[in-house]
Amino acid sequence: MSAFPFQIVGFDLDGTLVDSHGDLAHAVNHALAQEGRAPVAPAQVRAMIGGGARKMLAKALATTGGPVADARFEELHDALLAFYEDNIAVETRLFPGGAAMLDALAVRGVRIAVVTNKLERFARKVLADLDLSNRFFIVIGGDTLGPGRAKPRPDLLNLMVERCGGGRAAYVGDSTYDTRAAAAAGIPCVAVSFGFNDVPPAEMGADAVIAHFDELVPVLESVGLRNAPPITV
Structure with a gap:
């Protein structure tokens, strides 16, 4: 060789x-649900991945109705991370x-x-x-x-x-x-x-x-x- x-x-x-992308989509949709937003399809989340969880969440919020206040964004980001950590390798x-x-x-x-x-x-x-x-x-x-x-x-x-x-x-x-x-x-x-x-x-x-x-x-x-x-x- x-x-x-x-x-x-x-x-x-x-x-x-x-x-x-499946597990990340579940985490994103968990965070969106806290804001009363409709879920996004896993295929949509797939295109949002790459720049870290903050950018992924920001793109998901933009897709489902627009940004939220900074303090609320931090709450949703924390919810996303907590859910993801508990369900990190299901799919x-x-x-x-x-x-x-x-x-x-x-x-x-x-x-x-x-x-x-x-x-x-x-x-x-x-x-x-x-x-x-x-x-x-x-x-x-x-x-x-x-x-x-x-x-x-x-x-x-x-x-x-x-x-x-x-x-x-x-x-x-x-x-x-x-x-x-x-x-x-x-x-x-x-x-x-x-x-x-x-x-x-x-x-x-x-x-x-x-x-x-x-x-x-x-x-x-x-x-x-x-x-x-x-x-x-």
């Missing part, structure tokens, strides 16, 4: 590693091929990370409930570095490389939050077309797009060759 080009591969969580599952793909990266000695805009404690709970925690070298959440440091800023991806001990890194995501963060961090990015894409995958600015996790390892090998650092003598 030839040397794999990346020592670190990071993954977004919702819409990339796991299909969580959530790895996307097809995910387990075999993680095995293939592990065999190649890759340090595998999760870097998500989800709150870190929720990301860890999802992985624990799905019995996936031991597959990841580190887990970084949108709040790990404090306010204002989440994707699309590069801070979380820079932290990923630091905490993984350095080396060539690649990132896998499903939205422009991911591709923009990777570009800002100087890290190649692969987009998944089966995720919660906020724009058509071909327009995300990723180095490559895959339609199934079976494609990821060979695509990363190809991306690694295209983005190989120059040889110095």
Whole structure:
């Protein structure tokens, strides 16, 4: 087996590693019900995911009648988070091929990370409930570095490389939050077309797009060759 080009591969969580839109939809609709709003369909919530719970709730409120006062928004946000924490992995599952793909990266000695805009404690709970925690070298959440440091800023991806001990890194995501963060961090990015894409995958600015996790390892090998650092003598 030839040397794999990346020592670190990071993954977004919702819409990339796991299909969580059903559980997130239930949490959003629980919060909307507190305001007497009609529920939104899971397919609608799927398109709202990516920037964290606050942005998801704000989009759901806009869809069902408009924003609420700031204090009320905080109450609804708290209700959403509490419900979600109690029902975090009822329907959530790895996307097809995910387990075999993680095995293939592990065999190649890759340090595998999760870097998500989800709150870190929720990301860890999802992985624990799905019995996936031991597959990841580190887990970084949108709040790990404090306010204002989440994707699309590069801070979380820079932290990923630091905490993984350095080396060539690649990132896998499903939205422009991911591709923009990777570009800002100087890290190649692969987009998944089966995720919660906020724009058509071909327009995300990723180095490559895959339609199934079976494609990821060979695509990363190809991306690694295209983005190989120059040889110095």
